[in-house]
Amino acid sequence: EQAASGMTYPGKDLAVGLEKAAYLCPCCNSLGSIGTSGDDVFCTACGMRATLNAAGRFESEKLPFTTFLEWNRFQKKWMCDNAQTLRERVKVPIASETGLKVTLMKSGAAPEELSSCGTFNVFGDRFELEFPDSDAVKLVVPISETTGFGTFLSGHMYFNCGSGVRYQMVSQKRIALLKYYALWRVLSGRDYL
Numbered sequence: 277e278q279a280a281s282g283m284t285y286p287g288k289d290l291a292v293g294l295e296k297a298a299y300l301c302p303c304c305n306s307l308g309s310i311g312t313s314g315d316d317v318f319c320t321a322c323g324m325r326a327t328l329n330a331a332g333r334f335e336s337e338k339l340p341f342t343t344f345l346e347w348n349r350f351q352k353k354w355m356c357d358n359a360q361t362l363r364e365r366v367k368v369p370i371a372s373e374t375g376l377k378v379t380l381m382k383s384g385a386a387p388e389e390l391s392s393c394g395t396f397n398v399f400g401d402r403f404e405l406e407f408p409d410s411d412a413v414k415l416v417v418p419i420s421e422t423t424g425f426g427t428f429l430s431g432h433m434y435f436n437c438g439s440g441v442r443y444q445m446v447s448q449k450r451i452a453l454l455k456y457y458a459l460w461r462v463l464s465g466r467d468y469l
Contacts, residue, residue: 290314302341307370376447422437433453
């Protein structure tokens, strides 16, 4: 709509927060390497840099497209095209997040905080939660046993195991939550369009 109408949205820090949704670098295919500062979006792995202008378009010599709509279509297609290769990554995490508050929620029970600084690792066949500040050092959940995955608010994500069991994770920093949702969809064999 913005392209059709020619409307602009002038301001400062136009790109800040985009790293929450842009989880895959279109230049080097690195997951979780996108950062932002002011009007700029960049990749910490390959050095790609683009400026988001008031017309909602990226200005860059490296970026192969000009809008986030195109970027999102690219990353969704890449995830689907590479699903089998991602499923085969069972020794090294595909993606990890540290410093998470992890809470276990069971039907009919009070929420139980498992860690205030947990780590969430995604492998091709499983999720692993590590709790360095708890007696329960690690939890391993096969992706085949997860019945749902979601994100909400800023920095909140969860996955369900069967009926009535949910692990909720909260980050205080800006993270690409969409990356974890996309991984769950493709690793579990669900459509991701």
